[in-house]
Amino acid sequence: MATEEQSEGLAFHPMDQFIVKPLFGGDTVGMVTPTNVTLWMAITVLCIAALFVLGTRGRAIVPSRIQSIAELAYGFIHKMVEDVAGKDALKYFPYIFTVFVFIVFSNFLGLLPAAFTTTSHIAVTAILAMAVFLTVTILGFVKHGMGFLSLFWISSAPLPLRPILALIEVISYFVRPVSHSIRLAGNMMAGHAVIKVFAAFAPLILISGIGLAVTPLSILAITAIYALEVLVAFIQAYVFTILTCVYLKDALHPHH
Template sequence: MAAETGLVFHPMDQFIVKPLFGDGPVMWYTPTNATLWMLLAVLCVVALFVLGTRGRAVIPTRLQSVAEVFYGFIYKMVEDVTGHDGVKYFPWIMTLFLFIFFSNMLALIPTAFAPTSHIAVTAVLGFGVFIAVTVIGFVKNGASFLGMFWMKEAPLFLRPVIAVIEVISYFVRPVSHSIRLAGNITAGHAVVKVFAAFAGIALIAPVSILAITAIYALEVLVAVIQAYVFTILTCVYLKDALHPAH
């Protein structure tokens, strides 16, 4: 990220966490730009799901019907993937989805900060899901949860090998789960910033701005898809915990 005369590339500066008030150090409790954009996501959820559903109308208002679409979409996903006994985890999965969705979408506002681009955030989400799902698996199934790694359909001599691979893949899940989200968001925002830097040169500015527009459209798609992917993978992991027998 060298600073040069003419072209100035700082594509990663948008991810810097800084205090909202003053220039002091970033302590764990300091209100920062990360705080601001996460709380804006919370406000969006409140606006949609508390204010939007205020009327409790059988014939919904516009906002309420949007909230109902979200509800129906995630509820159906949870029910389809995990079955009926997974429905009681629906509020948690809805929380994850809405947080990621609104963080991703709000981050697309120019000059915004993207909380989901930070591995600290997505790792908490990913490992949170991992730990929760593992605990649920053992609580619901006891030791037979380990049967998930022992393929009864495979030939006997292959089973230990498969078990090792299954265990490794199980522990890689939270890593891929969290890095997928952070990586997608980071990459998209960084690319937009790089093209934005090129817009400083009059000759290539039109191309650059076209490229920004195109990447932005792609990023809108990515924002939605990554929220969806994170959520559906959570459902799949939860299904494994509830019904470890394949």
């Protein structure tokens, strides 16, 4: 099989970019083994810290570019939390803002050549989603006690339909962390895999005459998909964050 792939000259594995590898060699990944995932998560945290340390250091009336970026991100998420979850949700703004900046930085850093997209792994997005799910669920019971269960009882519906709708609402509620995590990981993985597939055809011009037509088309496709991925990187962070605000609103105001 390897011989056939080499003779064809198009052996490529678009999913190899998502393999978790030990950072200092070896083949075994243990619970505390530094990997390429932990490296890029650390880089993400350092980039976030650098942005807000440098962006808030001067606090000039006429902001610098980096201060403008930091203020824009802060104001954007602050308004989102207030508009979606209400003013009483602003006390939870630091947590939501942290989730947003971590995801958006992870997504954009993953677009760098030879980088690793940490948000393409369900293990990472599942932890983020479960943290949101547990936080809003615990918060709902702490603030409302058993009254939080009114979230599942749609009082405006006809009485015979309420038990059926309640069952649907319960199932929908527990599916939230699954859809919340898979949406982010799936979108990030799919885009990067497609780029890798088209990139495999780019050097075809060096191998075969058909590459005169295929190579320019593949480069054009890579450029278009990369531009789309830049947009997706922000949109997926936005979607994850706004859903967090929606879930927080349900915890603070469970009554239909």
